[in-house]
Amino acid sequence: MIDIQKIRADFPILNQTVNGKPLVYFDNAATAQKPLVVIEAIEKYYKEINANIHRGVHTLSQLATDAYEVSRNTIQKHLNAKHSYEIIFTAGTTFGINLVANGFAALLKEGDEVMVSHLEHHSNIVPWQLLCERTGAKLVVITMNDEGELNLDEFEKQLSDNVKVVAVNHISNALGTVNPIKEIIEKAHKVGAAVLIDGAQATPHLKPDVQELDCDFYAFSGHKVCGPTGVGALYGKEEWLRKLPPYQGGGEMIAEVTFEKTTYADLPHKFEAGTPNIAGGIVLGTALDYLNTIGFENIASYEQELLEYATEKLLQIEGLKIYGTGKNKASVISFNIEGIHPYDIGTIVDKLGVAVRTGHHCAQPIMQYFNIPGTIRASFAFYNTKEEIDIFVEAVQKAQVMLS
Structure with missing residues (x-):
C-alpha cells in the first residue's frame, strides 16, 4: 500500500x-521530482568525498570510487543483469542509444536492415537514421494502429535475415502504451537480430528483468526515476559489449597508449571515457534504492x-x-x-x-x-x-x- x-x-x-x-x-x-534522500545524497557527496574515481590512491578518491561502484552494483541488481560490468554509466537514455548505434556502424553493411517502431521518441529514431546513412543499411518501421499499439503481425512479416537490429521503446512517452517487448525480442532473435530497448519511460513504473526479457541492450535515464539529470545507465549483454568498438576515446577507457597503438580497457571502462558525472552515478543508486523501498x-x-x-x-x-x-x-x-x-x-x-x-x-x-x-x-x-x-x-x- x-x-x-x-x-x-x-x-x-x-x-x-x-x-x-x-x-x-x-x-x-x-522528468520526475526528487526526494529529500536524493537531494541530500548529492550534497553529501560534494561535502564529504568529492574526488575523481579509479585514479587516485588517496582516501577521498577511494571513497568516491567505492560509492560509484556500489551504485553500479545496485543498478545491476535492479535490472537483474548477470554481471556488474554489463552496466555502463551514461549521460542518459539518448547517450546509451547513440553509443550502441555508433558501435553497430562497424558491424553493418549495405542491404542490412534496422527496425524501429512508429511509437519511438526521436532519440530512438535519429541515431539509427544516422547509422543507416553511414552504412547503407535500410531503416524499416514497425507500424501502429489507431489505439496506439504496434501491429505485431505486420512486424513478424517484416522480419528477415537482413534485420540486424530492432530498437523499440518499452513504454511510449507520448501515448503511454506498454509494448509487448518480450514477444518482440523473441521474434527478433529468431532471425539473429540484436534488440535494444529504450526503457526511459518504463523504469519509473516497473522493474525490468533483462535476463528474463533476454534483451541485448536496455537504456534508461536517472532523472526519470527520481535521480539527477545528466546520468543514466546502459545494460548490454557481455557478448555484444565485447563486439562493439569504443564510443569515445580518452582517459579511463584505455589499457595502454603509445603513439603507435592504443589498447582498450576491459568492460565496463571501455565505454566510459573521461571523468564521469560521479555524483550523478552515485546518487542514481540512491534513487533506485528509494523506489525499491516503496x-x-x-x-x-x-x-x-x-x-x-x-x-x-x-x-x-x-x-x-x-x-x-x-x-x-x-x-x-x-x-x-x-x-x-x-x-x-x-x-x-x-x-x-x-x-x-x-x-x-x-x-x-x-x-x-x-x-x-x-x-x-x-x-x-x-x-x-x-x-x-x-x-x-x-x-x-x-x-x-x-x-x-
Whole structure:
C-alpha cells in the first residue's frame, strides 16, 4: 500500500505554489521530482568525498570510487543483469542509444536492415537514421494502429535475415502504451537480430528483468526515476559489449597508449571515457534504492488507479479525445479538445498551478499518424493524488470555457 502523505513529505518541491495556486505536477514523463534522500545524497557527496574515481590512491578518491561502484552494483541488481560490468554509466537514455548505434556502424553493411517502431521518441529514431546513412543499411518501421499499439503481425512479416537490429521503446512517452517487448525480442532473435530497448519511460513504473526479457541492450535515464539529470545507465549483454568498438576515446577507457597503438580497457571502462558525472552515478543508486523501498508493485498498482480515475474524469468533458487507448498503458494520458490548440490549454492550466506538457513530445511520427499538431499530456507518478486530478480536470474545463 502507498502511504501518499508520507511519500509526498519526501518531495519538498510539491509543497510550493505556482501562480498563487498549489502546484499540481503532471509532467512526470518529462522528468520526475526528487526526494529529500536524493537531494541530500548529492550534497553529501560534494561535502564529504568529492574526488575523481579509479585514479587516485588517496582516501577521498577511494571513497568516491567505492560509492560509484556500489551504485553500479545496485543498478545491476535492479535490472537483474548477470554481471556488474554489463552496466555502463551514461549521460542518459539518448547517450546509451547513440553509443550502441555508433558501435553497430562497424558491424553493418549495405542491404542490412534496422527496425524501429512508429511509437519511438526521436532519440530512438535519429541515431539509427544516422547509422543507416553511414552504412547503407535500410531503416524499416514497425507500424501502429489507431489505439496506439504496434501491429505485431505486420512486424513478424517484416522480419528477415537482413534485420540486424530492432530498437523499440518499452513504454511510449507520448501515448503511454506498454509494448509487448518480450514477444518482440523473441521474434527478433529468431532471425539473429540484436534488440535494444529504450526503457526511459518504463523504469519509473516497473522493474525490468533483462535476463528474463533476454534483451541485448536496455537504456534508461536517472532523472526519470527520481535521480539527477545528466546520468543514466546502459545494460548490454557481455557478448555484444565485447563486439562493439569504443564510443569515445580518452582517459579511463584505455589499457595502454603509445603513439603507435592504443589498447582498450576491459568492460565496463571501455565505454566510459573521461571523468564521469560521479555524483550523478552515485546518487542514481540512491534513487533506485528509494523506489525499491516503496516497491514497484505498489507503484504500479497505485498509478493504475490514478490512470483509470483521470481517464474517467477527462472523458466526461465534451469534445475531449484521448490518443493512446491500448489495453496496456502506463499512467500517461495524451488528449486534445476539439477546436482548441493544445498549447493554449497548457498555458491556461499553468496559470491555475497545473504543470502538463504540450506539443509533439519528441514523437512527431505519432502526431503525423493522427494528423494533429500535438497533444496535452498529463503523466502521473506515485506521489500524485486523485485530489490533484480533480483540480486538473477543473482547470481543463475552465480553459475550455475561456477558449471556446
